[in-house]
Amino acid sequence: MSKIGDYLRLVKFSHTIFAMPFALLSFTYAWMTAEHDAVLWVVLLQVVACMVFARNVAMGFNRWADRKIDAENPRTANREIPAGVISSRGAVIFIIINALLFVATTLTINPLCAWLSPVALFVVMFYSYCKRFTAMAHIVLGLSLGIAPVGAYIAVTGTTAVECWLLAAVVTTWCAGFDIIYALQDAEFDRKRGLHSIPSHFSATISLVISALLHLASVGLLVWFALSQPCTWLLCLGCALFAAILALEHYLVTPTKQRNIGIAFGTLNAMASMSLAVCLIANLLIYR
Numbered sequence: 522m523s524k525i526g527d528y529l530r531l532v533k534f535s536h537t538i539f540a541m542p543f544a545l546l547s548f549t550y551a552w553m554t555a556e557h558d559a560v561l562w563v564v565l566l567q568v569v570a571c572m573v574f575a576r577n578v579a580m581g582f583n584r585w586a587d588r589k590i591d592a593e594n595p596r597t598a599n600r601e602i603p604a605g606v607i608s609s610r611g612a613v614i615f616i617i618i619n620a621l622l623f624v625a626t627t628l629t630i631n632p633l634c635a636w637l638s639p640v641a642l643f644v645v646m647f648y649s650y651c652k653r654f655t656a657m658a659h660i661v662l663g664l665s666l667g668i669a670p671v672g673a674y675i676a677v678t679g680t681t682a683v684e685c686w687l688l689a690a691v692v693t694t695w696c697a698g699f700d701i702i703y704a705l706q707d708a709e710f711d712r713k714r715g716l717h718s719i720p721s722h723f724s725a726t727i728s729l730v731i732s733a734l735l736h737l738a739s740v741g742l743l744v745w746f747a748l749s750q751p752c753t754w755l756l757c758l759g760c761a762l763f764a765a766i767l768a769l770e771h772y773l774v775t776p777t778k779q780r781n782i783g784i785a786f787g788t789l790n791a792m793a794s795m796s797l798a799v800c801l802i803a804n805l806l807i808y809r
Contacts, residue, residue: 528615531601532580537573538791540666542798543692544572547670547685549802551677553809554684559677567630568673574623579645579665581616585609586649594710631679634672641668656717659704663697664689687746691739695767695793698735701728702774703786725776736767743797750801751808759800766793 548568552561584591584602592603601607607615620642627638645665651658667689674685704711704718705728711721720728743760750756770789773781 527601527606531584531607531612531615532577536580536787537576539696539794540576540669540692541569541572542794543688544568544669544673546798546801547688548673548677549805550684550688551674551682553805555674555678555682557678564630564676567626568676570626571623571630571634571672571676572669574619574626575641575645575669577619578616578623578642579648581612581619582646583649585612585616588612590714590716593714594707596706596710630676633675633679637672637675641672644668652711652716652718654717656719656722658717659697659700659719660693662700663693663695666696667691667693684746684749687742691742691746694735694739694742695790698732698739698767699770699786699790701732701735702770702782704728705774705779706782725779729771729774729776733771736771740764740767747801750804753804753808755800755804755807759797759804762800763793763797766790766796 545568548565551557552559584600587597588602588609591597591600598604602609602612623642624635624638627634644661645668648658648661648665651661670688670692671681671685674681701719704720705725707716708718708720708725708728710716711718719731723731740760740763743763747756747760766789770785773789774785
């Protein structure tokens with residue numbers, strides 16, 4: 522059991538809560554609005570399984586690819602691979618098993634999911650090498666999480682729609698924005714190591730402005746998506762909570778006050794995704 526715990530910590534399993542609510546929101550939207558012949562509980566289990574397997578691949582590969590960098594960074598030197606808790610070989614086996622499980626699960630859903638599964642795996646793994654050559658790595662990370670609602674919609678319908686792409690854009694800009702905040706912690710280390718990020722290229726002030734602009738875009742895209750929903754108090758509450766929590770992140774983290782990055786990254790982002798998904802899913806189930 523302790524070894525299972527080591528692998529759960531390796532992939533920060535608790536952070537699955539960031540993108541999972543958006544996948545469930547897209548799943549519910551597809552279920553309630555589109556034509557399909559899917560069996561609810563079967564497809565729901567398939568979507569959740571794909572989310573877990575894909576994220577295990579993404580995080581496992583990130584930790585494996587960054588193992589030498591993490592060993593040099595005092596903040597990350599105690600992560601499972603550099604600390605010797607999990608071997609490099611063990612991590613690779615874990616990644617391969619989860620990648621195979623992901624592809625196998627997509628094969629049981631529909632042809633489009635199966636065909637796109639290698640593309641999804643490429644996107645979620647590609648992020649790990651981006652910071653070696655581009656400061657746009659934050660956007661790639663956002664995209665790797667943003668494909669979750671698209672995948673959930675395809676799982677139900679076998680096709681896509683504007684609404685699932687809007688949700689993908691919401692997630693992409695939201696996650697890119699909070700990843701910039703998170704990267705402030707490593708700005709100095711990244712500069713010395715030659716790694717690329719917004720904070721390593723610009724000042725903390727400019728980095729936070731870019732993050733805020735991405736979050737403004739995320740809220741704007743959310744409002745666009747909301748136009749396709751029944752306009753009720755639940756819809757307004759969900760959107761307002763999401764926007765307010767993002768605003769709170771930028772209140773808590775400033776160029777001279779970065780001690781709250783952990784709270785802003787973990788607690789507040791989990792609250793943002795959960796509160797939005799609960800309100801909008803309830804809105805669909807009650808008023809659609």
